[in-house]
Amino acid sequence: MSLYAHVTGWGIAVPDEILTNEKLAQIVETSDEWIVSRTGIRERRIARKDQSTATLAADAARKALERTEIDARDLDLIILATSSPEHIFPATACLVQDSIGAIKAGAFDLSAACTGFIFALNMAAQAIRSGSIENALVIGSETLSRLVNWDDRSTCILFGDGAGAFVLQASDEPGGILSAVMRSDGSGGNLLSVPAGGSKIPTSHEAIDKNQHLIQMNGREVFRFATRVMASATRDTAAHAGWDVEEIDYVIPHQANQRIIEAAARGLRLPIDRFIVNLEKYGNTSTASIPLAMVEALDNGQIKDGSNLVLVGFGAGLTWGALSMRWIEPKVKVTRLERRRRSLLTWLARMRSFLRRVQRRIEGLIWGTSSKGQE
Numbered sequence: 233m234s235l236y237a238h239v240t241g242w243g244i245a246v247p248d249e250i251l252t253n254e255k256l257a258q259i260v261e262t263s264d265e266w267i268v269s270r271t272g273i274r275e276r277r278i279a280r281k282d283q284s285t286a287t288l289a290a291d292a293a294r295k296a297l298e299r300t301e302i303d304a305r306d307l308d309l310i311i312l313a314t315s316s317p318e319h320i321f322p323a324t325a326c327l328v329q330d331s332i333g334a335i336k337a338g339a340f341d342l343s344a345a346c347t348g349f350i351f352a353l354n355m356a357a358q359a360i361r362s363g364s365i366e367n368a369l370v371i372g373s374e375t376l377s378r379l380v381n382w383d384d385r386s387t388c389i390l391f392g393d394g395a396g397a398f399v400l401q402a403s404d405e406p407g408g409i410l411s412a413v414m415r416s417d418g419s420g421g422n423l424l425s426v427p428a429g430g431s432k433i434p435t436s437h438e439a440i441d442k443n444q445h446l447i448q449m450n451g452r453e454v455f456r457f458a459t460r461v462m463a464s465a466t467r468d469t470a471a472h473a474g475w476d477v478e479e480i481d482y483v484i485p486h487q488a489n490q491r492i493i494e495a496a497a498r499g500l501r502l503p504i505d506r507f508i509v510n511l512e513k514y515g516n517t518s519t520a521s522i523p524l525a526m527v528e529a530l531d532n533g534q535i536k537d538g539s540n541l542v543l544v545g546f547g548a549g550l551t552w553g554a555l556s557m558r559w560i561e562p563k564v565k566v567t568r569l570e571r572r573r574r575s576l577l578t579w580l581a582r583m584r585s586f587l588r589r590v591q592r593r594i595e596g597l598i599w600g601t602s603s604k605g606q607e
């Protein structure tokens with residue numbers, strides 16, 4: 233029996249605080265007209281102090297699971313794509329796994345910058361199609377506002393915070409994720425990066441003074457790269473799925489720049505209304521941008537049952553890729569009683585986490601005392 237990987241649940245989480253272009257013009261020398269004409273962005277979301285990549289990811293994950301017939305305990309795998317993890321380690325995915333109570337799921341982070349969500353979806357789909365797992369959670373989550381140099385007009389106007397999550401499930405019904413292409417070119421790694429904070433340039437006063445812990449970008453070169461690869465990756469994944477470009481109902485691109493998206497439309501000879509775009513509201517949210525756009529299109533009814541979709545992105549690395557999907561509308565309807573049961577499970581997940589920490593503390597005291605006695 234052939235297995236297919238279908239998206240059965242989806243959810244997003246965005247901070248409440250909106251930073252408009254007008255407010256941004258009070259921080260750095262710019263204007264709404266200048267930003268919109270060059271990027272198409274009008275506003276972006278900024279995380280509160282008590283919000284982080286992990287908390288936004290967990291909120292989006294819970295919303296995605298609420299649409300399905302499974303809960304977090306049924307998940308086999310969690311892949312979290314991010315460019316702004318909580319820590320170098322542990323993986324932010326593990327923090328989400330604990331927060332939502334996914335007690336049997338393996339969890340890891342994936343670093344492929346803005347292309348990360350596509351890479352993560354493909355990896356989860358491949359695991360499902362191989363038969364090794366049945367259910368997966370794929371998340372793109374960012375708090376890029378904490379990596380932005382607010383004195384650098386070329387970058388601070390672009391980035392925002394948010395998260396999006398998909399639940400993937402195995403099915404024998406044809407459709408779902410059909411093909412993907414993943415590409416990289418490390419020779420352009422210096423074009424978009426956060427140089428400090430890793431093993432090459434550890435965090436130091438000198439690195440901070442040079443703003444090496446913040447986003448550095450060669451905008452012109454990134455723009456040229458993006459306009460080349462968006463159309464080619466879309467063609468490649470469509471061909472692998474057995475489609476002509478004209479058979480694509482919607483392209484869901486990485487939401488980086490309106491002019492890049494328009495260039496991709498021209499390169500593919502597709503009308504711009506076949507591209508799902510919401511960057512004017514959120515800016516560039518890196519790994520979260522594609523799920524944010526797709527979830528909004530699903531919730532407003534723009535994407536229909538049987539639609540042929542291509543998700544395409546590019547980012548630091550350099551990385552780029554695309555994924556083809558035939559959208560099959562899930563048939564599951566979650567009752568109000570089931571939603572209440574899951575709310576209880578969420579509370580129990582938090583209690584379990586607390587009790588596990590207490591258990592480790594007790595074990596540490598016992599085994600620590602025993603070890604000293606043996607000495």
